[in-house]
Amino acid sequence: MTTRRISLLSLLIALSVVGRLSFQFVPNIQPMTAIILITAILLGPVNGMIVAVLGCFLSNLLLGMGTWTIWQMLAWGILALVFGLLGKAVKRNRLLIFTPAAVLAGYLFGFIVSLNMFVLTANGLAYYLAGIPFDTMHAAGNGIFFLVLYPVMQKTFQYYLCKNDYGVTLQ
Amino acid sequence: MEETIIEVDQVTFQYHEDDARPALNAVSLSVKKGEWLAVVGHNGSGKSTLARVLNGLILPQHGRVAVNGIPLNEDSIWEVRKQVGMVFQNPDNQFVGTTVKDDVAFGLENHGVPREEMKKRVEWATQKVKMEEFLGQEPHHLSGGQKQRVAIAGVIAVQPQIIILDEATSMLDPQGRSEVMETVRELNRQGIVTVISITHDLEEAAKADRIIVMNGGEKFAEGSPEEIFKLDRKLVEIGLDLPFSYQVSMKLREAGIALSKNYLDEESLVNELWTLHSKS
């Protein structure tokens, strides 16, 4: 791994954590998801998953650990993988295609994290259903953050990645 | 003082093929062991590029660089980086560790220094920059000047023979600035390091043993502060300025005070004024 890639991913992780911390007072609004998805789309699944897993771990380290951490890492990791692969395939109309996908991602995330409850109790489904309004908040937030952040990140990534050799390529 | 520690011979470097002109163009210079060399020049004149060439962060397209007799190439860069430490402009963006101690140790860790030795050196280096009371502090609790001193500690812990300061004090307040410069000056006086200081501060450059003036990627002039500031108008033409005492001397002479020359330090200026005064 090149030094530049390490420093770039570190700063992206720090940004995603800052995003999560700044919105922690609004229930389930997570700019972190959008940052992860966009990183995955632009820099590929592996970089996306690194930001997902480490960002999740660090933010929980600051906000409070729990068994949910593992499921969140899994959920964000899977989303990064999926969006990273999709990013390789979809090169045009990205905003149009990925914004609804980011909304869906909110629900998928909610489902994976609720598996925590399926494991811990026998009535996981009830927890999942009870969580749907929260997932909806997350999903809506994702859509909005994606719309706002994608152009910003796309432009800044393009500008800097073309100028310097970061050991990562724009997808 | 006479032993040469860095030898730069006809170095040319260009960042991109389509650049209008190279960032460094056929630059030659040598640095003597133990000296304090100031590098001045307008924005974009190639100062930072020169610094990067000296510790192998970039390899020149033409020309040769040798540090301590070792020719700089792909294989020797790690050895050379051990001997050439760099301190950069922004104190925040070169602080790698989570605490002062960890940051000072970073370079040592990279060079595989054994742990026991490392502890000693971290202690030694933090004492040298007078930051030993802050070992456990996190960077966001330190002032800019303190962070910059930690950066210096991190560099000298590796015990390099040369330190390059690339505008290392330009983001600091006056006190932080003088703290940092005093720290390095002390190390230079003790013979621990040779210093190459890239700066926009001409007062500081005036205190150097030697000055190199860069202009548009080329070496414009080289010499003692006396020799360099004699160029006066020519320096102003390439975007530089003159030190304060020098300006005062010039204006005094214009006003009819018969100073024998333009001074670079206030003390000698005041001394001659005293002589003139006693005579009149």
Add this chain to the structure above:
Amino acid sequence: MDITFQELEHRYQARTPFERLALHDINLEIKDRSFVSIIGHTGSGKSTILQHLNGLLKPTKGSLTVGDRKIQAGKKIKDLKPVRRAVAIVFQFPEHQLFEETVEKDIMFGPMNFGVPEEEAREKARNALKLVGLPENVLQKSPFDLSGGQMRRVAIAGVLAIEPEVLVLDEPTAGLDPSGRKEIMDLFYSLHKSRSLTTVLVTHSMEDAARYSDEIVVMHKGTVQMKGTPEEIFSQSEVLVTAGLDLPETVKLQKTIEQKLGKEWKGISLSIDDLVSMVVRGIKGDSI
């Protein structure tokens, strides 16, 4: 526009374990059309004072009056926009706030936020760019393709385009080379003169404070330690030293000469020319 502080106090993160008293007992008057410099050691509260001037921070005790508006501790103020429009701040490293695709759009951002119609904002952008001495062809460039010094000018133009009555500057020349530094300060001074802008400057340069100000405010440990004209301030070197500050180079040199010659000259020199004429008279034995 007059600005007055009355018994103002500011605590960061009040009522938390991290509470920090940054300002206390501030009584200060900034007169309309004056040039005031605030000097002080790092952490003495300079930036905190500045941010009160346009309501970015609110006092935790006491109050301040900006023109006809009173900002008081504990009281809600409905609309800060008029204050923000009248009092504009140029922060340290203002180029870090640029964000638009073109220089023109970036400069228009401020005026449009204050409800100026697009065409008019465009016109203002053009004027502001001229004021900071950049050629018109820069307007359509991306601000990120400019050099550091040019970016700083664009950012300053973005603030000037708001056409404020009071211009507040927080170390506007930090990190620039000598010629850039001088150009920017001269620019602010000529704006102060030609547009009658009330100007508040925070600076670490005693020379700049000496050269440009009508009045200097010395901050120390969160409160005003002294204020007065440059002559008054820089003739009190002991007080400055306790505040962790220095004298301007000219005054320092004057003192050294006086000491060496065993004389005391009347007045202090705030510029090289002052100093030179003083020395000339001194050496030639004239009485001063």
Add this chain to the structure above:
Amino acid sequence: MMNSMIIGKYVPGASLVHRMDPRSKLTMIFLFVFIVFFANNAVTYAILGLFTLFIVGATKLPPRFLLNGLKPIIWIILFTFILHILVTKEGPVLFEAGFLAVHREGVIQGIYISLRFLFLILLTTILTLTTTPIEVTDGMESLLHPFKKIGLPVHELALMMSISLRFIPTLMEETDKIMKAQMARGADFTSGPIKQRISAIIPLLVPLFISAFKRAEELAVAMEARGYQGGEGRTKLRELTWRALDTIILGLLIAVGIVLLLLRS
């Protein structure tokens, strides 16, 4: 705000638990997640409870810190309790009102599952309360070390974690600065219709990302200038020490696990 953020929930101290090796604390939590499932009757829950209480006591932390850690899950515990009462239809009816019947098993299950949550959360909260983020990072790096063989870049990941930790407060401060600079130019982040508020954050985000990129760039140059060339041949200043204490506490937990297996019904 900044200061409180970066240390997260860590409360400095010198208790037994503070002094434990982060590796043993992490292992403990990992094992505990499995062991909680062994408990299924009054005796086993009591033993588990005792163990948890022992650890809580050993931290010597004022209870309010622990209670703070529990806040986010209080509604989950309540929900759990009610859910089990409503769903479980076994055992004698304790209480009946219309179509609602509360069975004995429901109450018992409700209590058990709630306790399960409670114990888990207490233990993980204790990890964050008694271990600095950087210790956790070191612990993770060390525990994951074996996975290097299968190509997991353990050293790089740990380095990224520590660099990010170091930059989080810096970026927070930066956000605050940019926000103020744009507010001085009339930007409004706090009022107006939602659409306007959303577009108001673009002037904040662009500079923030640009500055992050610049920092990354300068940081990489500084790291290389200081001789960073990957994890190979690198030594470490911070070292973890595994003490007898760690072995004893982990042993105790394993013993609890075995006892639970024997006593569960």
